Amino acid sequence: MAKQDIAIIGAGQAGAALAVRLRQLGFLGGIALFGAEQAPPYQRPPLSKKYLAGEWEQERLWLRPTDFWREQRISLHLGGAVSALDLTSRTLVCGEREHRWGKLALTTGATPRPLPDTFVDRSNVFELRNLADVQRLRPAFLPGRKLLVLGGGYIGLETAAVATQAGLSVHVVERATRVLERVACPHTSVAIRALHQRHGVSIHEGRTLRHVEGDANVTAVELDTGLRIACDLVVVGVGVVPQTALAESAGLDCDDGILVDSFGRASVPDVWAAGDCARFRLNGELTRLESVQNAIDQAEAVADDMLGQGRIYQPVPWFWSDQYDMKLQIVGLNRGYDAVVSHVSAKGASHWYFREDRLISVDALNDGRAYMVGKKLLEAGRVVSRSEVERPNFEPMQLLRGQAEGTLT
Template identity: 85%
Template sequence: MAMDSIAIIGAGQAGAALAARLRQAGFQGGIDVFGAESAPPYQRPPLSKKYLAGDWEQERLWLRPAQFWREQGIALHLGGTVEALDLASRTLRCGGRRHGWRKLALTTGAAPRPLPAAFAGRSNVFELRNLADVQRLQPAFLAGRRLLVLGGGYIGLETAAVAAQAGLSVQVVERASRVLERVACPATAAAIRALHQRHGVLIHEGRTVVGTEGDEALTGVELDNGLRIACDLVVAGVGVAPQTALAEAAGIDCDDGILVDAYGRTSAPDVWAAGDCARFVLGGEPARLESVQNAIDQAEAVADDMLGQGRPYQPVPWFWSDQYDMKLQIVGLNRGYDAVVSHASAKGESHWYFRADRLISVDALNDGRAYMVGKKLLEAGRAVGRGEVERPGFEPMQLLRDQAEGRLR
């Protein structure tokens, strides 16, 4: 084992960003990245959008060209699962071989929650977590087919949008009282629902599947209100769970994610975690963020800390979702909000979340100006109250002028 070697388990967005940052920061030791998939590190968000629609070739998904990893001396160990960690000997076992490390980063991500037994193993039921999933779905993704989407979260709705535009007949079943219930206010959810309905998508909210039809393939479902829906294929977007099994087996503290401090350090010496699998304290409350922004930024913060250049990671999260001709941009965390102020713009709308009369998040639908203003204010830590946003003739740019002139705290 090289005394300055670093191993990274997980070859997704966070693992790739961490490895690249180590080299950028001047680390000259060995870097080994372990990924269960055979594909090199790639972007996941386009899987349910551009790639599924056939607008992107596979190579456009790659985070870096193949020569980057060779030129940077970063060893990719792909297509094998890391079976075990030994923290005492600082080794890991992958494909029956042992690899040593001096420092370790866990970027194991998240995986789809198990499907209900009635859906598991069916030949026409698909999940969209990785490249192989989408490649398996694409041949069946044909105009005229009847698609049933389970789950009204971002993955399910983005898939529904691509399918509707491709000429499929689409229905969405969401067990919660509305789509995006966990992540968006009723006004944002209503706008997204109306958008899909305008494109012919049928959405069944507050409904559960109580019966299924078909043998090897699923041919239809029955909902708890007695409605029967025939289908040719099913996409399940029922949420994900952090991949913590490896860390837990090694004795690393986990609770809905691998627990880390503000520097990404786990409970084990010289072991860090970043990305979808990591749970840390943000704004005084536990948080586990599933976004490209967090995967990259937290991974880079971890890389810096591994090299003794650490800084506390306290991000202002941001996220986006493209559906039809609508771009939803979100900045901040809306958890615990007690008020929402909504505004229409020339081409879209925005929803401003408040907690104890302080701005905490903004949803912007085709309103890039509102998103940009909200992002700048939240990053600057300005205490924007409801009064500033509720005033007659509200114009987002006025908030930046108020900030520049010292009228915001």
Template identity: 50%
Template sequence: MAGIVVIGAGQAGSSLVAKLRTLGFDGEVTLIGDEPVPPYQRPPLSKAYLLGTMDLERLFLRPESYYSDNNITLRMGTPVTRIDAAAKTVWLGDEAVPYEHLALTTGAEPRRLPAAIGGDLDGIYGVRRLADIDTMAHEFAPGRRVLIVGGGYIGLEAAAVAAQKGLTVTVLEAAPRILGRVAAPETADFMRALHTSHGVTIREGVGLTRLTGEGRVSGAELADGSTLEVDFVIAGIGINPAAALAEAAGLTLENGISVDDQGRTSDPAIWSAGDCASFVYNGARIRLESVQNAIDQAEAVAANMLGAAKPYVPMPWFWSDQYDVKLQIAGLNTGYDRIVTRVAGAARSHWYFAGDRFLAVDAMNDPRGYMVGKRLLEQGKTPDPAALENPETDLKSLLK
């Protein structure tokens, strides 16, 4: 009997199959992943796991026994070759797996540096999968020189680990500043100062012309004419939704796999959730690349597969750990025109407004600011900017 098949054994896929069982679904459930390990957390890869403070077993979202104990067929190291939507069949090479409902939780793939500029040399790494980290781990020896291309959160997290391990670290950002797409200048200024205080060199507004080396990368030529000697390179230049299977199956794509407000694709038997799925939020079609969205959207899809028919309303939140700073972000800052800065002791937060409307908060070592900001967004409230700026204000009073 055909049951529910989920392609993509990451945070979203694992959350979806677990929710199906929690909701009482007792039919066949199959979770298919192309990596040879059970579903695991990705955020610690570029932080605690790379730093060596988290072992492999702690990365796993659930023990492998969880899946067999809950009658979930877990297929690891098994790439899906194609989806036959008309026949409601997933193909794993020559093996056919039928489905009644199919979910695509295929996540995203890191952008690679082009071969034309030396991106195919040895010693160049991405940061997305467990294998990426395991392959590059030996490079992190004191005194070695690493060039990190891209000044977003992934690049900066890798830079923090490298600096803590005693490497010579250069971050190269072609845009005018780091975190240009995702954070206000105030947050970028704070993070830049944090990294430079740990010996990291940040080059902003300077592009990469090409990487050089005989077989293996050994240098970089920059757009301003300068050169660097390097021992290895990390590319942190963003991700693309993993949508090739969906495209080949004829599903509608729009900045990822297009889904409706319940998580259903253009094929009524196929659903999608997580980093690969795009949906309409506040009038615009977006993808949310976050752990919380992967969990929440996947659980909503599981419920809707079983007939809940409930629209998914996300509450965006993110985090990044760098050195001894925990940056927590609630909301989406798109369209902001004003920043209100709050400093209270060691805690600092930047609050985003569009006119009189509160949009988001970046909280640095400020868990209370983050939690209050999150609650305000959930309640649709806008705090008084003057009260925010006053360090004597009890933030909880803003919730009343």
């Protein structure tokens, strides 16, 4: 690699978006994209939904047609992890080859938390982080089988929804006191729990495992209540951790992610990070965002900065989850909230989060209008107080009309 060329380690959503943006901005140097998986860059959200359900073929997951990368002169180095990174000599080792770079971006993403010891090397225990995981699970995903899901977060609940609709019997065990506890208020958790229960899923909240039965396969588990749950397969979705081992070994500053500034710059010149692996200050607090939106937007901001067109990256995060006929949309970060105001509309429901009497986040359950209004308000920096949302006959669009009348602060 010539010195002016750019290497991107991590061929997921962020890495792909960064490479594409560089070409869109007119960068003519070499771009090398390194990915540990054999597959070209692909979408991850559909893995636990459309692809697992058999509704999508593999090629539909690809972010770009396979010819695109060659046409754009973006070199894909797939199927092997980068094993060494030297920031002084500006080299990396992938497979048996050493590659030189002039600028470097780390988009290494996140990886599932380690399996509990009792589930290691069990042939019917699955994780759902990448394409290979889902390809391994799909043949076992058969009507009439009994599925145990460990973890009541997005991945676990989306998997439970797809499984139930495919005819499997499903139990979800969540260690926390409620599903989605880390990301949503009790009102949202109650609604999602009720949704799954209506579809026949058994939800066990605030529970731990006392005993696991079986040898090569897990055949049953016993909860701390003494309840025994028989199972044919187990999906573990207990969260992820950022992949920082390579960055740490190279000497980059890391703390629950690769530490970067508001331009995506790491602690060493000419090195950047973006996506699930990057941790930066957002509204004064160190933040690591696990979302497609952040992966794309932060990667594009990094590409801009690499080419001298840097801009401060201060996003209003948004997330979504599709379960059955429910679309849960979240905008903003609800951390530190001290009040929630709930509303029911003709379409669905919404929960408005406040911190020190200022709107910071909105959950919308089948209420696209509430989500859209919340997103516009937060992006515009509009100060919305709790009293505005609590007033009788509240209609979200009223807040946008107030914004149009010049009430931005």
